[in-house]
Each structure stands twice: as C-alpha cells, then as structure tokens.
Amino acid sequence: MNIVQIIGVEGVPIVKAGDNIAELICRAAEKQGTPVQDGDIIVVTHVVVSRAEGRIVNLSEVVPSAFAKNVAELYGKDPALVEVVLREARSIRRMADGKIITETRHGFVCANSGVDKSNVPGENYVALLPEDPDESARKIRSEIKRLTGCDVAVIISDTHGRPFREGEINVAVGVSGIKPIRDRRGEKDLFGYVLRVKQTAVADELASAAELVIGQADEGVPAAIIRGYKFIKSEDAKATELVRPREKDLFV
C-alpha cells in the first residue's frame, strides 16, 4: 500500500533577514516529533526564503518611473508597488482589469512578478521572489544534510493564479534534489497502450499538496514535510524546467 504523508511544520519562529531557515525547520520538526528523514521532500513557502534573504522592499523608498505612475493611475494601484513589479519583470504578458501579469526575471508567468504583500512585516513592505530560487533550495538542502545527515529534496513554493480556472494553487519556483517533471512517455497504461503525451509536473503537485497543511493553519506554517513519495532524484534539476518556452506556448 502506498501512503504519502504531508506534515505541517509548526512552531517555526518568524523568519528574519539572515536566519538559517534549514535550522529553524529542522528544529521545529524535531520538536513536534516528526524529525526530518532521508527521502523527505521539504516544501518551503517562498516568502520566508525571501525574508531570510533580505528580499524585502520598503515601498516608501521606491521612486516610481513615469510609466509606473501611469499604470498605477490607470488601475488605482500604488505607483511604488507597480515600479517594483516592473523592475522584477522581463516582459509584461497582460495588463487589464487592474491585473498585471508578467514574466519574471526567472521566466515564471504570474501576477505582479510574484511580488507579495502578505506575510511581510510592516505596512509598506513587500517581498520579492528569491533572486535564484533553485540556489535557495540548494542551500537549504545542503544545510539540512549538514545538520541532520539526511538526504532530502527541497521545493520552494509560490501561490499562482492561472488562466481558465478560478482560485490559486501552489506551484514550485525553486527545486533541489528532485526532478520537477516525471516523464512517463513510453510507459504502458493499464491495457498496454503506450503513453505518448504524459509528463507530470510532480514538483507543482507536491507544492499544491504542501499547501493543504501550509494554507489551512491560522498561525504561520512556513514549511511542510512530504514523506513516502518516491521521487526521481536529480542533482542539477531546475524549476525553470517547469517553464514552457514562449515559442511553444499557445496562450502567449
């Protein structure tokens, strides 16, 4: 029988710039009786990584460009926030209905370049995505290895809206130690039919599964341990494998 467990890591203190996230997570997991084990997948919400890495911007110190001011006026938004969103963007995909959908510097297509107002201390502060979320994941992973001896995979998650469907889901923006896509092309189905188009975005599904314990807590649960899922290991995987190249996208 196959059982996958999703364990919320509670009791993590509020993460500040310079904090060692790996240590805080390992200690909290230990304290609640579910220490990190070999083969676990640790999903961490990007906003705590951003806080630890100092990727927090004080909007009152941002000088918006004329373009940012125009957009902000058009949509009734804060010009400084629009300026930060534009600075984090490689391109603008849609701007309508008060929404700004951009392609981030990493290649992710999402609202506001992933700039986040929630779970950031101070009224006028926002969190940016980590500079290099795969590198953030790699550091947390190697630090967990150093602290516990356990070989785990790490996923940094963010909350994304999507076309066609209402509601947001969590997806992976950084990975370390796990192949984010499981390629099942060539495998046979129940009746011997060879699958031709099956590539499963397992890192996104794991991020969504983690949200089930991260999102429903009243207090902050910045991380989840996923236990019992047999993933394909990889030392050089990148979350950008989950990004469809623009020229292949039918909904550019």
Add this chain to the structure above:
Amino acid sequence: MNIVQIIGVEGVPIVKAGDNIAELICRAAEKQGTPVQDGDIIVVTHVVVSRAEGRIVNLSEVVPSAFAKNVAELYGKDPALVEVVLREARSIRRMADGKIITETRHGFVCANSGVDKSNVPGENYVALLPEDPDESARKIRSEIKRLTGCDVAVIISDTHGRPFREGEINVAVGVSGIKPIRDRRGEKDLFGYVLRVKQTAVADELASAAELVIGQADEGVPAAIIRGYKFIKSEDAKATELVRPREKDLFV
C-alpha cells in the same frame, strides 16, 4: 500538529460499464486495511467513472465531418478522434502545433475536450468526460454513505496541461460535499495584513495531491483517500465554480 494522509486505493478490479465504483473502492480500501472514514475525501480519476458510465466511444463507428477530416489532415491526427473531440466541445480556444485546446460542454478548457486514449480497453476506443461529473461525484458519495455510513467528500479528477508551464497536473472536474474554492479574503496574515486576493482552489490541490499516489503506481490505482484535511462542506458545490468566466479571463 497537522498531518494529511494520501492513501492509494489498490486492488480495485478493472472497472467496466455498469460497475458500482463506490462499492469497488470501499471494498478495496477495507481489504488493504484503510477503510473509508467520516471526513475522508475520495478522489477518483475520471476515466474509471467514464468507463463505469459507459462513456466510451469506438472510433471505428464514428463518421467524421468534413471539418474534422480537414483538421485531422492538417495535424496528422485520426479524423474519428478529431470528430469526437469536436462533438465534446463548446468552443475551440486554440488549434496549433498539432494541439486542439477546447472548451468542453461543461466549461473546462483543456486539450482534446478531455477525450482520453489511455487506460481505455481496446485499441480503437476513447473515454469521454462524464456527462455531468458533479452528478457522478454525488452518486459515488451517496453510495459510500449508504454502504459505510460515512460522510465523505468526492472529487473526480482529470489530468490537464496548462499555459506557461510544462507538465500536466491533476485538477477537479467534479465535486460533491466539498466547497472547491476556499475564500480567504478578509482573513489576516501573520502580521495582521488583511488578505485581499486569496482564493485557494483546494479541490484542484487535492486532485494534485491524490495524483502523487495514483500516478506513481505501475498497476492501476483509480482512487485515493485523503485523510486529515479539514475542508469546508457544501451540499450544492459544483466543479464549475473552478471555471473562470470567459469574459473575466485575460488569456482567452
């Protein structure tokens, strides 16, 4: 501490037209020592529901229209398959690179109107989505209640690709007993900031979580039990709450 369990239901016999899926799942769950409990969420892959409901089409009996023939020739596809895809569609959203992205009769935007070649017996057969997946979920749910006395929620899942991101994930196409979207607008974050845009598509996240046990099995695992997730009950929820109205979509 908050632990959510995802339990693969193994040993379910191959589902045929007219089979009682609820009974097969309950019996298999019981046999493997994880009987269905109150508060469980049962995620069932749509293809077994389609098989049980006889939503299987023999392509050799389908007479393709001239339009279907044209499209098939253009993309090197089977004209009968294209015909079935078009019959299941309310509109065509994109047709390029050999892909046909449609809006199904239910409103879901996905490849090939959800018509599926895998896990269907017989070389020339395909499975359609259930006629009314919410009604399919409702029937399975009430049958589980009758058989076991347990009040559960049921989600019918399908595998969808998506814009911008590579790889497929599982989403909900039918629900019963659970509100598919958790509206968190108005809740406060860790630092007292009132969330303004947070609506979580929990039914999609649950479908993705279930795929972690459904998708990785070599043998058929047509269903998963998700245990320990506190969801918002609803007697009249519909999976189409997860469909963004076309006029609100920036990527139509």
